[in-house]
Amino acid sequence: MMTLSRIIEILGCEILYCGDEDPEVESVGAADLMSDVLAFGGPGMILVTGLNSPQCVRTASVVGATAVVIIRKRNVPETTIELAKELDMPLVHARMSMYRACGILFNENLGDSLEEGKHID
């Protein structure tokens, strides 16, 4: 368990949208494929993704994720940030590779929310 603010700190994130609260994060799911998130994701996770379209925020919201971390140096479209505000989904930007971001979070002993075999079947 770790607070979102702590994650923002260790990944050096730029905050694109953040609600009033500082939620606890239980686990991390990393995927560019939103169907994988839909299949395996769940409440309490943060989504680490290379996808910058509004779909990443919407998918996170549908599975009940806590926040979205977009990785790499890339523009995050205004439509994505707008949707994050609308759905009250914290959205941050970590300018590093997926591998590095995941490595840092893994070192903090956060669990894997998209682990195979965890889905509801």
Added chain:
Amino acid sequence: MRKGNTLTERNVDDLLDKLRGLFADITARDIMIKSVVTLTKDRTMWQAKELMRICKISGVPITDGNSQLEGIVSIEDIIVALEGNHITDPIEKHMTRNLVTFSPEMNLETLIERFNRYRYGRFPVVDSDGKLVGIISKKDIIGAILDKFRLIYVHDNRRREILEQSVDWFDKSLISGDYVEKTSADFVYHIDYTDVDTAGVGSAKLKSYLKTLTDDDTLIRRVSIACYEAEVNVVIHSGSEGYIFAWYDEDVTRVRVEDYGRGIENVEQAMKEGFSTASDHVRELGFGAGMGLPNMRRYSDKMVVVSEAGKGVVLEMHFYRNGRK
């Protein structure tokens, strides 16, 4: 659904009829194991025994080497060979030659009837030229039935029937057969396929709506995830507008997603994980990896898809209050 249904004798008959119809299209070809382990008749009974032991099978079809079926060696034949001390003889001398076989076109009802009548554990499937094309054991039949229950999609004949009366297809429930009163839906959303960025808006709205009705977060999650995949499918595949309808009641939440677009050419193929016809553009959106329909099946308790190329898709899903977790 809400009132407890008691099964009267008539109900049971109706149910059996319905089920019979449902399974009528399953043929031996659909069920059979196609990669059959076989031996030629010049091998020994000992070799047959070893093969059966290693492959954990209870019978080996014997062919002439050109897939022409000539006999079968079962566990019984092996026991007899061991007792009679002729286990090292060639198979040809001791195999069972009087065979009951299935043709690939036989339907499930006939198959079950044969299983009951002859009491063999397995039957070879042979085409009209006498060529061995597969084998079926009881286990395969049960597997086929379970598969069918898991995804009750409308098979060729019934599909044709439904498609010819296209009005019905769009007006009747695919699961219960009742007329669907779309005007009575608790939730309606019009899917705009021209803007991919809006894919998922309807499901997000449905989620907010369900939140006002129930505290069951698992249910809300299951419904919105499955609906999201369905909505994305309409946007990326149909090339047409579509609708989401939802009905909520305490025991079951029903969701119906319709479009009037390209349709699915092969539903069976589309149900397979990883099968996709999506373009690179769609894949860039994080979808199109062939997980859509499998995900919907994973999260719903009942799901039916009806479609034909060029005739749109109607998808109906039911989610029970205490359904899958």
